[in-house]
Amino acid sequence: MIKFLDLQSQYASLRGEMDPAIAGILRDATFIGGAPVQAFEREFAAYQQAKHCIGVANATDGLEIALEALDLPKGSEVIVPANSFIASSEAVTTAGYRVVFADADPVTYGLDPRDVERRITPRTSAIILVHLYGQPADLGAFLEIAKRHKLRLIEDAAQAHGAEWEGRRVGAIGDIGVFSFYPGKNLGAYGDAGAIVTNDDALAQRSRMIANHGRLDKYNHRFEGRNSRLDTLQAAVLSVKLRHLDAWIDQRNAIARVYLNELAGLDWLTLPGSRAAVRHAYHLFVVRTSERDRLQAHLASHEIQTGVHYPISLPKLQAYDYLGQGSEPMHANRLDVQLLSLPIGEHLTEADARVVTEAVRAFRA
Numbered sequence: 001m002i003k004f005l006d007l008q009s010q011y012a013s014l015r016g017e018m019d020p021a022i023a024g025i026l027r028d029a030t031f032i033g034g035a036p037v038q039a040f041e042r043e044f045a046a047y048q049q050a051k052h053c054i055g056v057a058n059a060t061d062g063l064e065i066a067l068e069a070l071d072l073p074k075g076s077e078v079i080v081p082a083n084s085f086i087a088s089s090e091a092v093t094t095a096g097y098r099v100v101f102a103d104a105d106p107v108t109y110g111l112d113p114r115d116v117e118r119r120i121t122p123r124t125s126a127i128i129l130v131h132l133y134g135q136p137a138d139l140g141a142f143l144e145i146a147k148r149h150k151l152r153l154i155e156d157a158a159q160a161h162g163a164e165w166e167g168r169r170v171g172a173i174g175d176i177g178v179f180s181f182y183p184g185k186n187l188g189a190y191g192d193a194g195a196i197v198t199n200d201d202a203l204a205q206r207s208r209m210i211a212n213h214g215r216l217d218k219y220n221h222r223f224e225g226r227n228s229r230l231d232t233l234q235a236a237v238l239s240v241k242l243r244h245l246d247a248w249i250d251q252r253n254a255i256a257r258v259y260l261n262e263l264a265g266l267d268w269l270t271l272p273g274s275r276a277a278v279r280h281a282y283h284l285f286v287v288r289t290s291e292r293d294r295l296q297a298h299l300a301s302h303e304i305q306t307g308v309h310y311p312i313s314l315p316k317l318q319a320y321d322y323l324g325q326g327s328e329p330m331h332a333n334r335l336d337v338q339l340l341s342l343p344i345g346e347h348l349t350e351a352d353a354r355v356v357t358e359a360v361r362a363f364r365a
């Protein structure tokens, strides 16, 4: 069986470091805040080359807190990708702003800067870009658009820990960025967890206060915030895993290279496009074919697990019927039935990847 995700084997490989780290938290009985949270925030800020890191309960909260911290004008429109997970757009609504979907680039499936620019109105205040599948978005174009139209830039880096754009780690290149440590992400906790990163001191302080009841010290609440903190246990887990992340990303790239080499030239299968001058984190390896469902069933019959990201474009979800963007002729509204995520991760060997490529090739041999 070639698994899509294998957290059991990951834990088995980490046990010697993980068990004492968790036991230490239980022994100290510090479950909220404390040195392990501060240590992880410091380590992750350094890893992402950001001045500040604020641990939060999950990335969905993180996006909402980032939007609140930016304090956009009431009624603002925020442009988000049509091809993403719902958290990217959900946060806009829960923070009190209006969602405007922009299309996916047909080669990388990430947010298309040209379509973003077409959708800017006098009410637009921010763009949430997603470093989709672990590949840095076209940050050069987005930074330029944000500057020219005076928009704030939020990086949804939930899939892109360690990814680099022109030699810089993503997350704090725009105004503020958000990471998810959902267990299945490239850096995953043992439950929900997330982080906000930024180089802006004021945004960092506001985000930290919003996430902790509007306070900096124990009972001095400057405003009403919420409770969205990174658990101490999760921080300890993440500190252990962070030491392995670069090796895991390298292994993901090795698997991707096998896929790109061995699947090149098939006229019925489109491989993912990659941008120059980036370090791709390869959270997902997404291929495209008009026979997606049949290919997925074929691979399942060869005991190869695959995934679909995402089966319904965001504008076509019932939750967004009110926007009427589901019937727009966007790439994103057509790609959702063609994309298939092949298994990728540090649990796989290059030999496993060749088993996958042989099965894919056999589908139309």
Ligand SMILES: *Cc1c(COP(=O)(O)O)cnc(C)c1O
Pocket (backbone or CB within 6 Å): 058, 059, 060, 061, 084, 085, 087, 088, 130, 156, 158, 159, 179, 180, 181, 182, 192, 193, 194
């Ligand atoms: C996973 C994910 C999120 C949400 O992360 P949570 O920590 O589960 O809230 C947001 N955006 C993207 C692009 C994601 O993949």
